[in-house]
Amino acid sequence: MPANLREAWLLGSVEVPTRLVLAPMAGVSVQAFRRQGRRFGAGLVCSEMVSAAGIEHRNEKTFGYLRVASDEHPLAIQIFGAEPRAMADAARLVEAAGADVVDMNFGCPVRKVTKTGAGAHLMVDHELASRVVDAVASAVSVPVTVKMRRGVENGSRAFLELAPRLVAAGAQALTLHPRSAQQMYTGEADHALTAELVEAVDVPVIASGDITSREKALEVLETTGCAAVMVARGAQGNPWALREILEGGDFRPTREEVAAELIVFVREAVRELGEQRAVGFLKKFYGWYLGHGRFPKPFKQELVQLPTTEEVVTRLYAAAPGAAEIVERLEAELPAAEDEVLLDRLPISVYGGG
Numbered sequence: 110m111p112a113n114l115r116e117a118w119l120l121g122s123v124e125v126p127t128r129l130v131l132a133p134m135a136g137v138s139v140q141a142f143r144r145q146g147r148r149f150g151a152g153l154v155c156s157e158m159v160s161a162a163g164i165e166h167r168n169e170k171t172f173g174y175l176r177v178a179s180d181e182h183p184l185a186i187q188i189f190g191a192e193p194r195a196m197a198d199a200a201r202l203v204e205a206a207g208a209d210v211v212d213m214n215f216g217c218p219v220r221k222v223t224k225t226g227a228g229a230h231l232m233v234d235h236e237l238a239s240r241v242v243d244a245v246a247s248a249v250s251v252p253v254t255v256k257m258r259r260g261v262e263n264g265s266r267a268f269l270e271l272a273p274r275l276v277a278a279g280a281q282a283l284t285l286h287p288r289s290a291q292q293m294y295t296g297e298a299d300h301a302l303t304a305e306l307v308e309a310v311d312v313p314v315i316a317s318g319d320i321t322s323r324e325k326a327l328e329v330l331e332t333t334g335c336a337a338v339m340v341a342r343g344a345q346g347n348p349w350a351l352r353e354i355l356e357g358g359d360f361r362p363t364r365e366e367v368a369a370e371l372i373v374f375v376r377e378a379v380r381e382l383g384e385q386r387a388v389g390f391l392k393k394f395y396g397w398y399l400g401h402g403r404f405p406k407p408f409k410q411e412l413v414q415l416p417t418t419e420e421v422v423t424r425l426y427a428a429a430p431g432a433a434e435i436v437e438r439l440e441a442e443l444p445a446a447e448d449e450v451l452l453d454r455l456p457i458s459v460y461g462g463g
């Protein structure tokens with residue numbers, strides 16, 4: 110029977126309404142990205158990796174990653190670290206912040222992370238990896254999950270040995286990005302390995318890597334038996350790809366729709382990060398949104414040069430006046446800010462104050 114992307118599935122106790130998951134991406138998966146992903150059909154969205162050490166030290170910027178809005182659910186917040194106690198503490202805070210799932214990062218290949226024993230290093234140290242999962246699973250009542258690579262070295266099959274141990278330690282779903290850490294993002298994701306993982310464990314498996322079309326999504330679902338597929342780079346500045354994958358058909362946006370989504374995204378990013386950080390953060394998004402032949406190249410260059418986001422919004426309206434009506438509709442649909450769980454409203458015992 111052909112796979113059905115619109116079918117709900119269970120991740121532990123959490124019902125996920127579709128088989129499409131929006132990936133965690135550092136420097137990308139802000140709240141604006143996640144809530145847009147939900148709007149375009151992702152059944153589950155995920156925060157970028159959040160440092161357990163940052164949470165432990167009550168780092169203000171780290172806490173900013175834990176802002177959860179009412180229209181994001183179901184939402185996974187991903188944490189990284191190598192110290193079981195710190196990871197358990199971080200997980201408790203993440204649960205209190207409103208996450209439906211606590212995800213752990215065992216795949217980050219960046220040296221700054223692996224040299225601390227975290228990220229992809231945990232694909233090597235299976236004993237520590239199991240203790241981390243055990244500590245996190247024991248600390249919270251929401252489901253906990255792990256996102257892995259195949260291993261560190263090219264050709265590694267470490268995931269296959271590690272996965273059953275993680276499940277025994279309490280992981281209720283596993284995501285596999287079947288590249289080695291050494292590969293970074295080169296070569297192809299080998300989803301034959303995803304099929305092996307599905308065979309090896311009795312929890313849902315989410316397949317990550319090179320899912321950029323409906324055809325590929327269906328192929329991976331059907332050939333691997335995974336519970337869901339995850340989209341990362343394909344959704345950068347392109348939420349329409351999610352809808353296309355989910356529903357089939359041609360959802361290429363008009364210039365007005367592109368401008369409107371970008372304007373809402375810019376405003377949301379400013380609200381979330383503040384103007385100063387948002388200016389730098391947003392630059393990469395201009396290329397992602399305006400590419401695909403949607404706007405002429407020099408227009409992107411122009412936006413990147415503008416010193417304030419207000420000027421960016423003004424310029425976008427000038428280029429696509431019809432966007433105003435769409436922006437108005439999109440903003441009317443956003444939940445009120447009071448619906449957000451903010452950490453300064455958490456009970457003081459959880460917040461760690463005093």
Ligand SMILES: Cc1cc2nc3c(=O)[nH]c(=O)nc-3n(C[C@H](O)[C@H](O)[C@H](O)COP(=O)(O)O)c2cc1C
Pocket residue numbers: 132133134135136137157158187214216217256286317318319320339340341342343
């Ligand atoms: C810019 C960027 C940042 C990423 N950050 C994270 C992260 O914070 N946590 C994580 O588990 N994976 C992260 N990833 C990996 C993606 O979630 C995904 O597994 C990978 O990009 C393969 O999927 P794709 O081919 O759909 O891009 C990141 C990928 C990119 C491109």
